[in-house]
Amino acid sequence: MNRRGLWIGAAAIIAAGLAAAAAIMYRPPIAPIAPPSPDSFDAQLKREGARVVALGDCIVCHTVKGGRPFAGGLPLATPFGTIYATNITPDPQTGIGAWSEAAFARAVRHGISRDGHLLYPAFPYVHFTRMSDRDVAAAYAYLMSREPVQASAPANELIFPLNFRPPVAFWNLLFLRTGLREADASQDAQWNRGKLLVDGLGHCASCHSPLNAIGGEKAGRAFDGGVVDGWEAPPLNAPGSAAKPWTKTQLVAYLRTGRASEHGAAAGPMLPVTRDLATVPVEDVEAIATYILSLQKRAPSEATPAVHVAAREATPAEQRGAVLFSASCAQCHGPGSPMQTIGERPTLAFSTAVNSGTPRNAVQMILNGIDWNGADAMNYMPAFTSVYDDRQIADLVAYVRDAYSTRPAWPDAEPLVAQLRKEDSAR
Known part of the structure; x- marks a missing residue:
């Protein structure tokens, strides 16, 4: 093949690569709608939505300290810079008031905004993708019934090239696995409910797993522990540093009240999570506790004992x-x-x-x-x-x-x- 042929072949490969990249990255916008009236949603659906939104900790990330609920602006520190949470009130200019339910569902499950731009995975759509149609509809009904707040989030402060969104498409190819997960027929209903909440709405692995160099959860390391906002998120799959083994009763109390009599009090990023869980039915929290306790790599009785330090003079x-x-x-x-x-x-x-x-x-x-x-x-x-x-x-x-x-x-x-x-x- 002559030099001209080589150049033509190389150009064709590059063109094909760019076309493939464009196909991966491009998502069409979904037409805006007039904000629906809160009264247009079924009352029961809105009540279910309050439960879904609490289980998803939406208010925790989408409310800046001292700000209006769900109006965004909270800075989310990442190894790549700061991302500011967006406004998810039904304001049509700065929030999601012009979003149809289809646009909302696409964002929740695929990480794609109404106008077609890719959302950063600080928004845990890799876990929310497991939500049922009913849960998505309920969350939409609840959020669209909140008070609209006109508030624009500050511009994100990310390092190059992540300050451009197209690389997120390739990130999604690596880490986004869309769709519901089948129930495990070998487990009971409570365990399956707990798994659905922990892996899906609760997105517990987002905090309690180590991340790789590009911000994805490390393969095979789910629930091994992580660091969030400067705090250690302890592993959920091992007895770890607990002085006493966790029981289901203790874990339910901790998740619902922020304290457990044999373990201590929640603080840092975990504290607002417990305040959200205090508002949901206790059976949801019991299911979460059942599943988390089943993750233990070793039974509590097999935990590594504390290393007793010989008496010495204080430093x-x-x-x-x-x-x-x-x-x-x-x-x-x-x-x-x-x-x-x-x-x-x-x-x-x-x-x-x-x-x-x-x-x-x-x-x-x-x-x-x-x-x-x-x-x-x-x-x-x-x-x-x-x-x-x-x-x-x-x-x-x-x-x-x-x-x-x-x-x-x-x-x-x-x-x-x-x-x-x-x-x-x-x-």
Whole structure:
């Protein structure tokens, strides 16, 4: 073949590749509609939609702190930059008011906006694709019945080339598997309901799985644990660092109230999830707990026992931390404190954060605390980010680990404190 023939062949291959890429990336827009009246939806369907939206944690991601519900604007930190959640109220200009149910379903199941542009997978359509037609219709009815809010999300701040959407099409080829999943006939209805919620609407693996270099969940590593907004999302498939094995009763209580008497309190990204789950029927949460407990790679009785550390003299950091703990923490967490004797709150010896392999969550808890949530004062903890410096928080963490865990000491946490404080302030 002569040189001209080679050039023609190469051009043909390139043209075919570009045509294939265009076919993968292009999705036609769906015509806008006039916003439907909330009264046009069946009342029962809207009630079901409230349940679906709560199970999907939609308000958690689509509401900025201090903002109107579902009006978007929340910054979602990713390894590739910041994505801002969009407005999903029925405002026709800045929200989804002009979206038909077909456009909404395509976005939920395929990650494609009404106008045809590809959505970033920070929106967990790879899991929502498993939603039933009824659940999609119910969520649409509920959201389209909310108060319209005119609010545009800030522009995303992503690195090149991910600030352009076409690469998402190739990401979808790797990670998006559309459609419902068949029930497992060998399991009962509660287990299958739990699997549907955990793998689908609840999208638990999105947080509780490690991600690969391009932001997809690592193959074969579902529920092995991850990091979200600077917090450790512990593995759901192993006993891990729990000082006591989780029971179904304890897990249901934790998921519905944000606390469990033998494990501690929810904080960070998990706390608003528990507040959503408190609004759904208890049978949904029981199904979730049943399925999560079935994921265990080993039975709790086979969990790796805690490594008991021989008695030793406290380090200078632990000694300094003991003084700080006595001044700021003992009133609630010390032996005989009213929170434990009257409020029946667990000792820190049961805390997953204190017994974890990393001090990340212990540091984050001290830095950020738990926000006040109306009448639920028992889950409140003040933030100490402006009270103590990096060294003092590292000392506190060192003391708590030594005093309340039988596991080996953590390495000096001061560099981690500085890192997390910087990351938290940027959110």
